[in-house]
Amino acid sequence: MSLWFPRLAAERSLRANPVDAPFALTLFDRNSERIHDLCPHAESFGLQRGMSLVHARSFCPGLLTRPANPEADQQFLRLLARWATRYCPWVGLDGRDGLYLDITGSAHLLGGEEPLLEDMRARLARAGLSARLGLAGTPGTAWALSHFAEGIAGPGENLARITPLPLAALRLPDQTCTSLERLGIVTVCDLYNLPRATVARRYEPDVLRRLDQALGSLPEQISPLKDTPSFAVRLTLPDPIGLLDDVMAGARRLIEHLCAELDAAQKGACMLRLTFRRVDQESQAVELKLARPMRDAERILALFERGAASVDAGYGIDMMRLEATRTEDLGMRQLSPASGWERNGWEKGGVEKDGIDDLITQLGNRVGLENILRFQPVDSHIPERSFRLVPAAYSNPVSSWPHQRPRPIRLFPPEPIDISGSAGFEPPSRFRWRGRSLTTVEAEGPERITPAWWENDDNWGTGLRDYWRVGTGQGQRLWLFHTPQNPRWFVQGEFG
Template sequence: MFDGANRRTVSLWFPRLASDRALRLRPVEGPFALTLKQDNTDRIHCLNIAAERQRLHRGMAFSEARAFCPDLQSRPADPPSDRRFLMGLRRWATRYCPWVGIEGEDGLVMDVTGSAHLAGGEPAMLDDLRQRLSRVGLAVQIGLGDTRGAAWALARYGEGVAAPGAARAALDPLPVAGLRLDGETVTALQRLGLRTIGQLAEAARAPLARRFGPGLLMRLDQALGVQPEQISPQSEPPHYGVRMSLPEPIGLEADVMAGTERLLTRLCDKLIRHEAGARVLCLTLRRVDSHARHVELRLARPLRDPARILPLFQRGIDEVDAGYGIDQLRLEATQVEPLPAQQISHVTGDKPDRLDDLISRIGTRIGLENILRFLPADSHIPERSFIMAPAAYSKPTGGWNIPRPRPLVMFRPEAIAALSARPPQSFRWRRMAFTTMRATGPERILPEWWIEDESWRHGARDYWRIETHQGHRLWLFYTPQNPGWFIQGVFP
């Protein structure tokens, strides 16, 4: 156990994390910047050192940056990928110490108390950190001090090492922005003549507390070690993967299914503990010749019930060539979604959702994206009153809120020979003759002026439901602006 006086903290700041990550994937020569849309304007999100030499900076409008630097190359920024990359760096940094946390959007903080000697001491550890990151194309600034605040300030404004117990001497010449203060507070302090941390530490505390509140002095005390500040390591997300090594190779389908059942039971137990459900599962079958076969299963809904999932693997396992035998099975949930526990009743508690199981079974054959469902759309135009969405990635919503019934089958309007504004008594359609028995209507539907649609440019439509002596129930409409009759649907 180490007390606060012996604690040592490292801060890693990646000033060009996003651009360095993008250039590792696709290197370019010359000025380069990542853009991000803010307030309906493309602005520079991150840039490389060549662009900085052209006096470009973050937050600058991209059009203005191109005017200053015509050779500037750019790509759209991807903040979620940058966050995942930073999480990967955090896992990598645990090679030096077990306590590593995320510091903002572009930094890491490490508690190396008692760990530096394993890397040959603090100077050797910092050199190794800098060299390894430089080899993979990442610019980094490193600060080391007794406190988290001191390490943060040294990494961003000094890039140095504060000797044990000498945080005050190392921080005195640094600007007050090194105390992790907001921009307004930093500007106000500079107007008062307090530009460095040393000047702030020498100033009277009571007036500062009255004017700026307790937050300013708390940040100062944390940096100097007067107040403690913890480093919370980022917890690793649960890994939903299980495997089984076999003493003897197997090749029969029944044996593979039995092994899959055991793995699936263990995996679902872990999913239940974390209140999650598997959406995509991957079964890897390793053969004795070191070749592997993969069986991927996509589910219509998150599941964690082995009895419902296991039969869906039957088709994929049946198509696997076992070769000279399979000696290892590995099952992993590659896509997981939250699935909290729900209250069950005697009506639905022991009945699985058969529709989701049916969609999953059919999806293993033709693909989940090819199974569609109709969903209501916010439009009174008949052709736009619905959308088609993949059933596995959408949920059924409420019914259509339409005051008049709509036909079960709708198609493009087909003209018929009639000119009167009243429904025709007899007409021909698709080479068949019809006589009107009953007509219900009209229902006037106006076009949506904000959407350009060639079929609705004739203006309003008056819809009628026509029952014929021949037994057909048709949906006709009349266009008053350009007189004409059309058939658009058939009622059941």
């Protein structure tokens, strides 16, 4: 069976947020916003997929749009594939908007092929999904029926059902179909009646291969969708609990079992959800986002303590469930202690790194992991562009920076300084900055930095700069630069 969802993206979005108006999803493509998918109401105005949004609004000024989300569409299609296993155990994906089902030996469970199709069509309609179904002895013919002539092809009827259909029913590329149509070969029947040797000489092998697959002369296997591993454990309590110590004891048992499953699969948890069900059937959940993939039970338990303390137990908790909602691959690691580790300080370094990750996790669950930032170097000789801020949870620290010369700890926009008289090309002996009179005690430089000529940067409009590291008698160590083209002095940073 071939199951095709012609409006999968639009109907998924409308299921979440229904609207009573012409509706379309847009996607940025070829330097403009274009229609990605749309509802039947929008199609009645003459709109089509691939049409630019500006052009579409000229046909339908009241068009409502939302950005398309192809990743969410694929997740939804996978959910539909899981739902389809109620009809058969063998379900595979067909591109980005379809499914293949091998219902061999399972159609009689619903009274036959016709009742099975009617049941599936009715359930999808109640869910707000329009679907086209094709059933045949081969995947190729089933696909052709679902896309061009919905129905069932009985045993020995494959050829009779697909010969009136256009060449696109054979899943051939558009370029190949266009080339054949220019020669007057429009339908599958026209192609079937041609001498095979002629077709084989003039066209790619896929033309005859797709035809043979549709007719059953060549086998075609359906690749079943692999089940996504689920990491979840549950603890049902004979008597309700409410004290924090009891809750943490139950959480410890769950975390230890979950970490054992993660370790066996060489996975690490990135996001965890601990759900508490009370005796009044109300549930509360505590979510934990981790800065790094983790499967260390003791560390995870300590991170859950704050969230568990905020749970209202009510008349008691009778069930606890822990689930790793997001995981990543995490390879095996050496756990046996070795004297060499302690001598080289590796074990201590690992503990310190884990402590930093735990701190980022604790702070991130309060203010958001994306709000805890760290500096990372960027390949640029311009001081202002030689670093960037990235979320600490999703990046690794850099132990050494590529710059050979020291850079100030604090960097700020250039601030002019006041000089009495002419200072020349060397730092002034006395100058005034931020309302303070400073005296130069030592100076090291210059370091000449030229602007990036290929970038239009107004901050470097004065041209090249000569940087100096200046120590003052008042205890400040500043980063000064001089602009030779327009002789002036500025402060741009301060050393520790």
